[in-house]
Each structure stands twice: as C-alpha cells, then as structure tokens.
Amino acid sequence: FNAQFAEDGSTVIYRKSEYKGKLRYSSLNSVNLQTGKTEQLVKPTRNLEGVTVKGGTVLAVNNGKLISKRIAGKKLKNLPAIPSIKNSQLYITIDGKTKQLSPNGTNVGYLWPSVSPDGGKLLYYVIDEAKANVCNIDGTNPVSLGTLRAPVWLGNDWVVGMVDYDNGEIVTYSQIFAVTSQGTHRTALTDQSKICMYPSTSDDASKIVYTTQNGEIFLMNVATSK
Template sequence: MRKTFLGVLVFMSQLIFAQGIEVISTQALTLDGQGAFLPKISPKGDYILVTGDDMSGLRKFDLATGEMTTITTDRNAGFNAQFADGGSTIVYRKSEYKGRLRYTSLNSVNLQSGETKRLIKPTRNLEGVSVKDGTVLAVNNGKLVTKRIAGAKLKTIPAIPSIKNSQLYITVNGKTRQLSPNGTNVGYLWPSVSPDGTKLLYYVIDEAKAYVCNIDGSNPVSLGTLRAPVWMGNDWVVGMVDYDNGEVVTYSQIFAVTAQGTHRTALTDKSQICMYPSASDDASKIVYTTQKGEIYLMKVATSK
C-alpha cells in the first residue's frame, strides 16, 4: 500500500513538473523614446516588430544591436502582421478609405532589400491571413488565395482560420466552411493554428475565454479567461487577463496556460498593466507591452 501511495506521489510530481513554466529573466527594452505597441517577436527571436497606438506603421527593433528601423508607415499595418521565410519578410495589411468604406490590401516587405509587393488588392472581405514558410495564404470573401514570395512550393496547404460576421471559419484543401465550435450564438476572435497544424486556438467574446480544439472543431477545451491568446510552441498558450472600469484598463497580467488547459501560471504581477504578449517559436522568449507603450522581453523555460 505504501509503495502504491509513493508511486502516486511520484507520478503527480512528474505531472506537475511536466507542465512547468519558469520565468528566467524580464528586461525592459530601450527603444527610441516613442511609444510601441502590439509587439511581435520574430520566429528566431532576434528582433521585435512594434506598431503605433493606433496600429499604424511597423518598426523593427533589433535585439542584438538595439537599432530601430521603420518598415512602413501604412495605416493599420500593425494589425496581425506576420513573418514569412523565417522572418526575412513581413506580411501586413494596409487600410484605405473610399468614401466611408474601408478597404484592406495585403502587402509584403523584404527586410534585406526593402522591396514591397502587393499580394492582394484592396478588398472589403479579407477574412483571414496565415503564413507557412515563404507562402502567404489568405481567405478573401471565403476563397483561398495563395502567394509564394520565397522558398519552395508547399507540398500541402495548411488549414487557414478566418472570421466572418464574428463567426469562426476554417479553410481546408481550398474549401471554406463554418466551424464555430461553441455555437453560432457567440462571437469569435483571434483564431490561430498551432505550429504543428493539429490544433486551433480561438477566443469566445461572449464568454471572455480562450479555447483550443482539434482542427476540425471537435473537443473544444477551455483555457479560462485569456484575451489576445497566441501559441507558444505546440504545448503552451500565452495571453492576458485584463479588467477595466468601463473607460480604461485598470490592471492586466500576462498568463501562460497549457494547451490542455490543465496548468495556468501568472508570468507578471499587478504592479504594471502588461498586455498583448507574443512568443518565439521555440517557446523561450515572450515580449509584451505596457499601457504606456513600454516593451519588455521575458525569457522563460518550459517542459512538456
């Protein structure tokens, strides 16, 4: 009986360790004195993209040199900007108005040459954008559009999530269908596919909760309250838990949650309003902003 009890304790301690995350260090980054928001760390973790408080423009902050470079000043470029070809190219949206109607185009810029390309002309229905290696995949008015800007042709096309009329859709093998795993009576935000392509992360507005489900929408698992969730490798998700008084955010913390929803850890305390995290592909670095536009780099260690 004692051996059985000890065995259970060993198993439980292994499980807890297996779901562990530890903050190694947190560093305030010295930028150029301008406010920086919605930071995104590059796939290799060597630079950070930041935008303005209205999501206009994109700037690159080199972590090795501390150099800040302006990539574009286009309106709305900071909304869900993405990396292509290992981080050598940035894919971003540009908003423009015709009368009172807003149109969105999709563009890319090569960081070495500075060359900018228009991938999708201005449209009213750009519903989802993903990048796989050097290929950009977009859902425009429910139809898949692919643009190879670097590297070899993809052997298989990954699943592409999109949002239309606050509902969650998935495009698989060129066909788009409504998914909405939590029903059609709620709204959805921030969908993304795990790096290995097997899981879908999303946020349910009406519940203020993040979920992970299978790529076909089955088996949705709640991660609890977690806004602006993003993948940190295949096993972890990071996001923020924030509250407001109806006018301004009163506090916000960065949390990490296992993709199974079994382990939840606060990575920041309540001494600062910390928001909108982004994680490196190897799950070793997290960047986030404060309400004042200060950027922090956090190094973490995780174990499966």
C-alpha cells in the same frame, strides 16, 4: 497591422486598412526590409478574413477563397489549415476548401483564431463568453481555457494571453498568463506592478514579447513542459 515575417526574415507581410466612404477595406502587402520594395499581394477588399505565412508562402482567405503566393523559399508540399473570421463566425480552410466551424455555437462571436504549430489544434476566443478555447482542427471537443484575451500558441502544449480589466475608459490592470492547452494548469508570467498586454511568442517557444500600457516592450525567456 497583423505583421508577420516570411521565412527568409527579410520580408514582412502586413495588412493595411483604408476607408472608402464609410466602409473599411483591407489589403495585404509585403515589404522587403533590405531593398524597401513593397508589393500589394491582395487588393483592397471587404472580405480579407484570414492571413497565414508559412515558410516563404503567404496564404490568405478572401471571401472564403484561398489565395496563395510564394515570395521566398521553396514551394510548400502541403498547405496548412488557415483559420478565418467572417461575420464574427469561425471558419477553417483546409486543402483550399473553407467550412464554418463555430465550435461554441453560432449565437456567439469569435476572435483571435490560430492553429497550433503541429497543425492539430485550433485556438480561438469567444467574445460573448470572454474566454479562450482550444478544439480539434475539425472543431470538435472544445475546451475552455478561462479568461485569456489575445491568446497565442507557445509551442503545442501551452497558450499565452492577457487577463485585463478597464474602468470603461482605460485599462487598469493586465497580466500575462500561460495556460496548458488542456486548460488544466494556469500560471502568471508577470505581476501587477505593470500593465502588461498583447504577448507574442517565438517559433521555438523559448521567448515571449509583450508590451506595457506606456509603450515599453519586454522580452521574457521561458521554459515549458507538457
């Protein structure tokens, strides 16, 4: 899960879970799509808290410590900020140093963190409030985007996610929405004719891919403005 392409497009980075007794361990792996060769980048651990792929370099936070491994392309000149989740709290690793942010307080849990393409903002979801938020990279000035699950960046000015409901057993409704990163404008990208879930976006902010409850995959072309 959490599969990501490296810069060359021929290598995929992914996390893998395994159980030892009743405890779950996660490892970080790569697979070359041309040769089929696999490599374990981080051994199974209980504390793989965040993973980011920048260019051809894999950056992982394991128990609060940064692990960096270049698998393709040139060496990074500057390390990007890497968000992570530990014990349901939100952390950020900048220049190899990890600190806790938890912009909405430590009495709530956090999920789905990501850094904007320009590196200036942090997107995250507050479980207890059921809302997505955007704040500065240092955790200041949190802004609520309203109900928006599995949120991802669409460029630097928009966020895309899903608004879904269930009856306790199955999802009964889910639409894909786009919200400005300031939370000032919201627009539906799909209607209620299908249950649309878990969007992802292209690096150039021109395409969105999402799935339906029946396993169908759709590609949507979009144009954004500030």
